[in-house]
Amino acid sequence: MTNTERRHKRSANTTRALCYQLSASLSNAKLQGLVLADDDGVCLAAAGDNRACNEIAAHLPLLGRKVNEFEGILFGPEAQWDVQMRRFDVEGSNLYLCAIGGSEVRNDQLEQSLGGVARILMPAA
Numbered sequence: 107m108t109n110t111e112r113r114h115k116r117s118a119n120t121t122r123a124l125c126y127q128l129s130a131s132l133s134n135a136k137l138q139g140l141v142l143a144d145d146d147g148v149c150l151a152a153a154g155d156n157r158a159c160n161e162i163a164a165h166l167p168l169l170g171r172k173v174n175e176f177e178g179i180l181f182g183p184e185a186q187w188d189v190q191m192r193r194f195d196v197e198g199s200n201l202y203l204c205a206i207g208g209s210e211v212r213n214d215q216l217e218q219s220l221g222g223v224a225r226i227l228m229p230a231a
Contacts (some may be wrong), residue, residue, distance in 0.1 A: 120226060124151035127222040131205075135215035138187075138207030142223060143167070143198045151223075154206060158187065166191060166202035190216055196227045 116220035128140040132153040139154025143163035159183050169176045170193040177190045190212055191204040203223060205216045 112177065121151055122227045124223060125153060125221060127151075127226060129155035129217035131215050131222070134218075135205065135211050136207075136209045137205050137212065137215070140206065140219065141166075141204050143202045143204070145170075150201070158185065158206060162187060162206065163186075163202075164205055167200070168205055170200060170202045192216060192220055194220060194224065196224065201227075 111202050114231045124142060128142065129191050130149055131137070132140050137154065139152065139159050139162070141154075141159040141163050142150045144150055145167050147164040147167050149160050149163035151171050152163070162180060165180055165182070169180075169191055174193045175191065178188075180189045187206050188208075189204050189206050190208075191202055193200055193202055195201070201223075203216065205219075208215070210219045
């Protein structure tokens with residue numbers, strides 16, 4: 107039995123690996139963007155429109171401190187986005203993964219991407 111590698115790109119660089127993960131999820135769910143942010147609103151990795159991802163990243167801690175999950179419209183000074191956000195913890199730090207736009211499979215793809223991001227960020231045992 108052959109073991110098929112599902113990942114086409116790999117990197118030992120954490121940021122690059124996160125960007126590869128987000129890019130794969132972006133195309134699978136036909137998202138406009140996918141952004142990973144920290145508790146300071148800093149964009150740690152993104153796929154899609156950089157400007158939108160950076161602006162959304164800045165808003166995510168404000169949402170995520172109140173709720174673990176959010177789905178709805180996020181308003182910025184010059185734009186608005188249909189988003190779905192999840193807060194999760196990596197070694198005591200809150201992180202936020204947010205899908206921008208997308209199709210009916212957005213929720214499933216967000217969950218799958220969350221698993222990939224957590225795998226990349228977890229320290230080796």
